[in-house]
Amino acid sequence: MNANQPSGFNVERLLQIFHQKFGSNDNTIQQFFAPGRVNLVGDHTDYTGGFAFPCGIDSGTLLLIRRTNNNQFRLASTNFDLSVQLSKDQISNDKKDNWINYPLGVVDQFVKRGFDINGIDCLFSGNVPNGAGLSSSASIEVVTAFAINHIFQCQLTLMDLVKMAQAAENDFVGMQCGILDQFAVAMAKDNHAMFLNCKTLEYRQVPLALNDYTIILANTNQRRELNESAYNERVAECERALQLLTPRLPIKALGELNEQDLASHKKAFANDNIAYKRAKHVVSENARVCAAVQALEHGRMDEFGQIMHASHDSLRDLYQVSSEPLDHLVNAARAQSGVAGSRLTGAGFGGCTVNLIAKNTSEQFIREVGQTYQEFTGLKADFYAISPSAGVRQVNP
Ligand code: GLA
Numbered sequence: 001m002n003a004n005q006p007s008g009f010n011v012e013r014l015l016q017i018f019h020q021k022f023g024s025n026d027n028t029i030q031q032f033f034a035p036g037r038v039n040l041v042g043d044h045t046d047y048t049g050g051f052a053f054p055c056g057i058d059s060g061t062l063l064l065i066r067r068t069n070n071n072q073f074r075l076a077s078t079n080f081d082l083s084v085q086l087s088k089d090q091i092s093n094d095k096k097d098n099w100i101n102y103p104l105g106v107v108d109q110f111v112k113r114g115f116d117i118n119g120i121d122c123l124f125s126g127n128v129p130n131g132a133g134l135s136s137s138a139s140i141e142v143v144t145a146f147a148i149n150h151i152f153q154c155q156l157t158l159m160d161l162v163k164m165a166q167a168a169e170n171d172f173v174g175m176q177c178g179i180l181d182q183f184a185v186a187m188a189k190d191n192h193a194m195f196l197n198c199k200t201l202e203y204r205q206v207p208l209a210l211n212d213y214t215i216i217l218a219n220t221n222q223r224r225e226l227n228e229s230a231y232n233e234r235v236a237e238c239e240r241a242l243q244l245l246t247p248r249l250p251i252k253a254l255g256e257l258n259e260q261d262l263a264s265h266k267k268a269f270a271n272d273n274i275a276y277k278r279a280k281h282v283v284s285e286n287a288r289v290c291a292a293v294q295a296l297e298h299g300r301m302d303e304f305g306q307i308m309h310a311s312h313d314s315l316r317d318l319y320q321v322s323s324e325p326l327d328h329l330v331n332a333a334r335a336q337s338g339v340a341g342s343r344l345t346g347a348g349f350g351g352c353t354v355n356l357i358a359k360n361t362s363e364q365f366i367r368e369v370g371q372t373y374q375e376f377t378g379l380k381a382d383f384y385a386i387s388p389s390a391g392v393r394q395v396n397p
Contacts, residue, residue, distance in 0.1 A: 004033075004390070004393050004394075004395060004396065005395055005396070006033045006035075006058070006059075006060060006062060006395065007058065008059060008127045009062050009125060009127070011031070011062075011397075014062070014064055014078070014123060014125055015029065015064065017078065017123060018064050018066075018121070018123045021074070021076050021083070021121075021123065022066070022074055022076075022121040022123075025066065025068060027066045027067045027068070027069075028066065029064050029065070029066045030064075030065055030066070030147065030150070030151060030394065030397075031062060031063065031064055031065075031394065031395040031396075031397060032062070032063045032065065032143050032146055032147040032150070032392065032393070032394050032395060033060055033061065033062050033063070033143060033392070033393060033395050034060050034061055034063075034138075034139040034140075034142045034143035034146065034185050034186070034391065034392040034393075035056040035057050035058065035059065035060035035128075035139060035185060035188060035389050035390070035391065035392075036056070036057045036059055036060050036128035036134040036135045036136055036138075036139050036185070037054045037055065037056055037057060037134065037135045037138070037139075037180075037181060037184035037185050037188065038054065038055060038057055038134060038215070038217060038345050038346075038352070038354050038386060039052055039053065039054040039180065039184070039345050039346055039354075040053045040054065040055065040193055040215075040292070040308070040345075040354060041053050041285075041288055041289050041292045041307060041308060041311050041343070042054075042180075042196075042285060042286070042288070042289040042292075042311075043285065043311070043315060043321075043344070043345065043346065043347070043348070044234060044281065044282065044285070044315065044319055044321065044347075044348075045178075045198065045255060045282055045285050045286055045289070046177075046178025046179055046180035046196075046198040047176065047177065047178035047198075047235050047238065048178075048198075048238050048242075048253055048254035048255040048282050049198055049199030049252075049253035049254070049255035049256065050198055050199070050254070050255035050282055050285065050286040050289075051195070051196065051197060051198065051255075051285075051286050051289035051290060052180045052184075052196045052198060052289060053193055053194070053195055053196070053206075053289050053292060053293060054180060054181075054183075054184035054188075054193060054194060054196065055184070055188055055192065055193035055194070055208060055388035055389075056184060056185065056188025056189070056388060056389045056390060056391055057128070057134060057217075057384075057386045057387075057388070057389055058386060058387050058389040059126075059127040059128045059134075059384075060126065060127070060128055060139045060143075060185075061124055061125070061126040061128070061136070061139040061140050061143050062124070062125045062126070062143075062395070063122060063123070063124050063125075063143045063144065063147050064122070064123045064125075065120055065121065065122045065123075065147045065148075065151060066120065066121045067118075067119065067120060067151055067152075068118075068119035068120060068121055069118055069119055070118070070119045071087050071088060071118050071119050072085060072086070072087055072119050073085070073086055073087070073088070073091070073104075073107060073119065073120055073122075074120070074121045074122065075100060075103050075104065075122045075124070076122070076123050076124070077099060077123070077124040077125065077126070078123070078124070078125040078126075079099070079124070079125065079126050079130070080098075080099045080100075082095070082098055082099070082100055083100075084100055084104070088111055088117075091104055091107060091108050091111065093105065093172045093173070093174075099137075099140065101172055101173045102137050102140040102141050102144070102168065102169070102173065103122060103124070103140055103141070103144040104172065105141070105167075105168030105169065105171065105172025105173055106141050106144040106145045106148070106164065106165060106168045107120075107144070107148070108168065108171075108172055109145070109164040109165075109167055109168050110145075110148055110152075110154070110164070113164075115148075115152060115154050116152075117148060117152055120148070120151075122144070122147075124140060124143075126139065126140065129219060129382070131223075131224050131227075131350070131351065132217075132219050132351050132352050133344075133345055133346030133347055133348070133350070133351025133352050134217070134345075134346065134351075134352060135181040135184070135185055135346070137169070137173075137181075138165065138169070138181035138182045138184075138185045139185050141165035141168050141169060141182060142161065142162070142165045142182055142185045142186050142391075142392050143392055144165075145161040145164050145165050145168075146158075146161055146186070146392045146393075146394075147394075149161055150394060158186055158187070158392075159201065161186065162179065162182045162183050162186045162187070163179070163182075165182040165186075166178075166179050166182045169182070174228065174232075175228050175231060175232070176231070176232045176235045177231070178198055179198055179201070180196070180198065183196060183198075183201070183203075184196070184391075185391060185392060186391050186392050187203065187391050188388070188389060188390055188391035189205045189388075189390055189391065190388065190389055190390045191207060191208055191387070191388050192205040192206060192207055192208055192388060193205075193206050193208050193296075193388060194206070195289070195293045198255065199253060199255055199256075206293055206296060206297060208296070208388050209296075209299065210301075210356075211299065211301070212358055212359055212360070213301050213340060213356055213357065213358060213359060214356075214357060214358075214359045214362055214385060215354060215355065215356060215357075215385070215386055215388075216354075216355045216357055216362060216365065216366070216383055216384065216385050216386075217345070217352045217353070217354055217355070217383065217384045217386060218329050218333070218352060218353045218355060218369060218373075218381050218382070218383050219351070219352045219381055219382040219383075219384070220323070220325040220326055220329055220350055220351065220352065220353075220373075220377075220379065220381060221379050221380060221381060221382060222323060222325040222326070222350035222351075222377075222379060223350065224349050224350035224351065227347065227349050227350070230321070230349055231347055231349075234278065234319065234321065237274055237275055237278045238254050238275075238278050238279070238282060240272060240275045241254055241269070241272075241275040241276070241278055241279040241282075242254045244268045244269060244272065244275060245257065245265060245268055245279075248265050248268055249261055249265060254279060254282050254283075255282065255286060257279065257282070257283050258283065259283050259284065259287065262279055262280060262283050277317075277318040277319070277320075278318070278319060280314075280318050281314045281315065281318035281319040284310075284314055284318075285311060285314060285315075288307045288310060288311050288314075291303075291307055292304050292307045292308075295307065301340050301356065302340055304340065304341060304356060305339070305340025305341025305342075305356050306340075306341065307341070308340075308341030308342060308343040308354070308356060309334065309341055309342070309343065311343050312330050312342065312343035312344055312353075315343070315344055315348060316344075319348075321344070321347065321348030321349055322344055322348055323348070323349055323350050324377070325350065325373075325377050325379060326344045326348065326350065326351070326353060328372075328373055328376045328377055329342075329353045329369065329373055329381060330342045330343065330344065330353055332368070332369045332372040332373050332376075333353065333355050333357075333365070333369050335372070336357075336361065336364070336365055336368060336369060337361065338357050338358035338360070338361030338364070338365065339355060339356070339357045339358075339361075339365065340356040340357065340358070341355070341356040342354070342355045342356075362385065365383075366383045369381070369383075370383065
């Protein structure tokens with residue numbers, strides 16, 4: 001196995017399934033992989049043009065893809081029952097809440113831009129838990145965009161593909177997400193996290209020198225409900241906050257706001273306390289990302305952990321995207337010795353927490369946090385140790 005080969009996939013078996021589903025033709029089956037991502041700090045800032053600090057994880061989506069030249073699109077997955085076969089003029093997002101919208105939305109982006117994508121067979125296989133806030137959907141979108149660009153020689157840049165993947169999610173899936181997930185999944189680098197400016201899309205890879213610490217994700221396994229509508233509602237509330245401020249301040253995005261200006265223009269929010277709370281989260285979260293990157297670069301892990309805690313509290317109290325299970329997981333983690341920091345990661349409303357813990361306490365952490373969590377919620381948490389991994393790529397057969 002070589003370094004760019006993702007782990008945890010039985011490629012032989014996937015090739016068999018591919019042949020069973022799609023038969024054979026003269027074109028070669030090629031393989032591509034995109035990871036999931038975890039955001040270490042900086043949530044609900046991306047769509048305001050703020051900062052985030054994500055890294056790739058070592059699980060993701062493997063795509064086996066082949067050209068067909070018959071103008072048919074056949075998409076199947078080993079994770080979901082629904083598969084489709086359709087022609088270009090049949091592309092539509094009528095299958096609500098279905099995985100198929102992620103790759104189909106990306107195909108739609110290529111078609112809209114006038115690329116002659118004249119047929120593909122695709123088999124997707126993912127090992128990122130779905131609905132866990134680890135960007136399984138962005139990994140499907142980005143791997144699809146990357147693979148199509150490659151096999152049809154569209155000559156688009158990686159940044160173009162990131163934007164197309166985000167557009168697929170905005171326009172086709174209907175989630176008004178920012179660029180964090182697609183960007184991270186595309187640009188991630190082994191053993192690094194990226195300090196990302198979501199407005200300019202400038203980014204800096206920061207070595208994740210964790211020394212005696214490790215990152216463990218804890219999955220609430222809570223069913224996520226209202227996820228998409230509540231998310232879009234937050235986006236709209238930030239827009240409202242911006243509208244209240246622009247007559248008074250020379251800003252074009254909420255992410256440009258600083259803590260001092262927000263405080264001195266608090267009266268703009270006299271009739272909209274919700275918008276104020278959302279803005280306060282965004283402004284403080286942006287400051288936390290900058291401080292967290294500094295702390296990490298100077299090896300100040302305790303400080304990094306404290307920033308994670310403050311971030312969770314702000315997402316819970318000001319942004320109101322936490323949930324009881326998430327809070328239980330975070331509280332149980334904070335009660336453990338050896339835990340530097342614990343916070344929800346991603347959109348919230350369920351999903352995972354990210355935990356920075358002393359390596360030698362990880363077994364105890366998993367045992368005790370798991371037990372306390374189950375006592376409080378009746379739910380069983382899953383735990384994953386992650387190593388920060390590289391972004392989208394072609395995988396050598
Ligand atoms: C989801 C969205 C991202 C980002 C995060 C929260 O993952 O897709 O764009 O807004 O939530 O930080």
